[in-house]
Amino acid sequence: MSDRWTESISEYLDGGLExxxxxxxxxxxxxxxxxxxxxxxxxLITSRAHGLPTEAPEADLWPGxxxxxxxxxxxxxxxxxxxxxxxxxIRFSFSLPQLAAACLALVVLSGGAVWYxxxxxxxxxxxxxxxxxxxxxxxxxxxxxxxxRDVEELGRVLAAGREKLDPATVRSLEESLLIIDVAIRxxxxxxxxxxxxxxxxxxxxxxxxxxxxxxxxxxxLASAPQ
Amino acid sequence: MNEESPWGPGVTAPTTLENAxxxxxxxxxxSRAQNGDTRAFERLYRTHAAxxxxxxxxxxxxxxxxxxxxxxxxxxxxKLRTFRGESAFGTWLHRVAINVILxxxxxxxxxxxxxxxxxxxxxxxxxxxxxxxLGMDLEGAIGKLxxxxxxxxxxxxxxGFKHEEIADLLGVTAxxxxxxxxxxxxxxxxxxCR
Numbered sequence: 414m415s416d417r418w419t420e421s422i423s424e425y426l427d428g429g430l431e432x433x434x435x436x437x438x439x440x441x442x443x444x445x446x447x448x449x450x451x452x453x454x455x456x457l458i459t460s461r462a463h464g465l466p467t468e469a470p471e472a473d474l475w476p477g478x479x480x481x482x483x484x485x486x487x488x489x490x491x492x493x494x495x496x497x498x499x500x501x502x503i504r505f506s507f508s509l510p511q512l513a514a515a516c517l518a519l520v521v522l523s524g525g526a527v528w529y530x531x532x533x534x535x536x537x538x539x540x541x542x543x544x545x546x547x548x549x550x551x552x553x554x555x556x557x558x559x560x561x562r563d564v565e566e567l568g569r570v571l572a573a574g575r576e577k578l579d580p581a582t583v584r585s586l587e588e589s590l591l592i593i594d595v596a597i598r599x600x601x602x603x604x605x606x607x608x609x610x611x612x613x614x615x616x617x618x619x620x621x622x623x624x625x626x627x628x629x630x631x632x633x634l635a636s637a638p639q
Numbered sequence: 640m641n642e643e644s645p646w647g648p649g650v651t652a653p654t655t656l657e658n659a660x661x662x663x664x665x666x667x668x669x670s671r672a673q674n675g676d677t678r679a680f681e682r683l684y685r686t687h688a689a690x691x692x693x694x695x696x697x698x699x700x701x702x703x704x705x706x707x708x709x710x711x712x713x714x715x716x717x718k719l720r721t722f723r724g725e726s727a728f729g730t731w732l733h734r735v736a737i738n739v740i741l742x743x744x745x746x747x748x749x750x751x752x753x754x755x756x757x758x759x760x761x762x763x764x765x766x767x768x769x770x771x772x773l774g775m776d777l778e779g780a781i782g783k784l785x786x787x788x789x790x791x792x793x794x795x796x797x798x799g800f801k802h803e804e805i806a807d808l809l810g811v812t813a814x815x816x817x818x819x820x821x822x823x824x825x826x827x828x829x830x831x832c833r
Contacts, residue, residue: 419825420821422821422824423817423820423821423824424817424821429817451828454828454831454832455824455825455828457832458777458796458824458827458828458831458832459796459824461777462777462781462792462796462797463796463797463799465693465697465777465778465797466693467689467690467692467693468689468692468693468696469688469689469692470688470689470692470704470705470708472705474684474688474692474705474708474709474712475681475684475685475688477709478684478709478712478713478716479677479681481709481713482677482680482712482713482716483677485713485716485717572717591745591746594746595746
């Protein structure tokens with residue numbers, strides 16, 4: 414069995430070979446037991462794959478879905494509320510791509526700073542920040558809750574207003590948010606590995622704040638009159 | 640106005656779904672759900688959850704399948720007004736599901752650098768001889784395929800999409816999907832039929 418024939422097996426089974434190629438292939442398979450076995454094996458696999466049964470999830474997922482779709486209704490009402498707050502009067506001094514680029518650059522730079530700091534070890538001497546003691550005070554966790562609540566609320570408002578935005582802008586927003594989310598997850602993983610590290614904690618808080626700020630700006634854009 | 644196609648023009652429904660004829664009660668539930676009836680939408684969920692869950696499990700893995708199934712139905716609820724009934728609801732939902740799942744796969748790719756392409760992972764799946772157990776083994780083996788080969792195998796051999804459609808969905812050429820499919824089948828053969 415040569416690579417030449419092996420590579421043709423799938424095309425043959427899927428009916429993708431030209432008539433002349435097909436005849437050549439079939440003539441080879443008639444004489445090559447190895448290729449004939451491979452054809453039969455792949456035929457069996459494709460046939461079984463097509464008939465694989467569906468399987469219901471073990472847990473009932475509907476309650477979670479229902480909660481989420483009901484919250485979408487709340488978000489739809491939240492957009493006019495944002496407008497009433499006078500957000501539409503604000504003029505932006507940056508375009509969205511500029512804002513996204515700046516935000517991402519800050520996330521990357523601060524991530525790099527944390528990486529550098531981690532390589533240097535814990536703070537010492539004159540440059541040690543007393544507010545960042547090894548045992549992180551409980552108050553440091555407070556911004557997490559605020560940020561999470563803000564992110565959820567802003568995410569709902571943005572979801573409700575996304576249809577007013579250009580699809581390319583929405584895609585750009587989603588890609589930027591994705592990168593910020595990845596940075597947040599990485600920071601959380603780093604914090605899990607080293608829970609008392611003040612640099613990682615500060616980086617996580619900072620990245621979450623940047624996400625909130627980014628969402629706020631994007632929400633204002635979505636709420637702006639067309 | 641044409642019904643919005645979540646995966647763009649030129650991509651048709653997989654053959655396995657085109658033949659499905661939805662009952663009148665389902666069409667009525669779709670209409671009610673479009674008007675905000677969550678009980679009707681729940682009935683649609685009950686009808687289609689297993690298919691969507693199985694698709695998610697095969698394409699991404701069991702760990703995320705439940706969460707992704709929820710995401711699919713939430714997304715479907717958001718986009719329900721764009722459904723014009725020109726195809727079966729199940730076909731439309733399937734398209735939404737694949738987009739949601741591929742989007743999540745993209746997120747995972749970013750998070751992990753690239754998804755691992757470790758063919759050796761298949762060795763962790765217990766192989767059995769005999770075709771009667773091939774179905775069970777096949778599920779486990781699909782889950783251990785390298786990511787690119789796995790998605791193409793599921794979309795082509797399990798879901799019935801054509802190469803051109805898969806290529807459009809993944810943003811690659813049909814030649815690439817053909818190569819990935821053949822690779823997937825040969826890896827599965829090596830594992831299941833040895």
